[in-house]
Amino acid sequence: MKKHVTAIAIIQIVLGSINMIGGLTVGLAFKFAEQFIPEPEVISILNFISVPLTIMLCSFGGLMIAGAIGLLSYKTWGKIITLVMGGLGLINVPVGTLKGVYIIWALVQPETNQLFDEKEKGSITQQN
Secondary structure, eight states: OHHHHHHHHHHHHHHHHHHHHHHHHHHHHHHHHHTTOOOHHHHHHHHHHHHHHHHHHHHHHHHHHHHHHHHHTTOHHHHHHHHHHHHHHTTSTTHHHHHHHHHHHHHTSHHHHHHHHHHHHHHHHHHO
């Protein structure tokens, strides 16, 4: 199951980075488009759309990357964040659905739980 956890972490880092790049691109594209629009009402509508979209994409990407970092160090919080983000990704058909099903399947296996428990106990005994 170590290979599955590592694969999930890599997938989350790659797709989280793509989300963050996409969010920043959306924000910059809308700001660039504002230069060519003279009406303030249209600019306020663009801001109403672009700001939440940019924040959502960047925060989802950041959470995916943070969860992946937690997975790579076998932290329970990383597993929880990744499960939540995988569950939310089920809505994104077809890639998010496949990724979400794989994440949920791999991270709820008893072997994976045992792996995380062993790593946590190992880090506790190393600190003492």
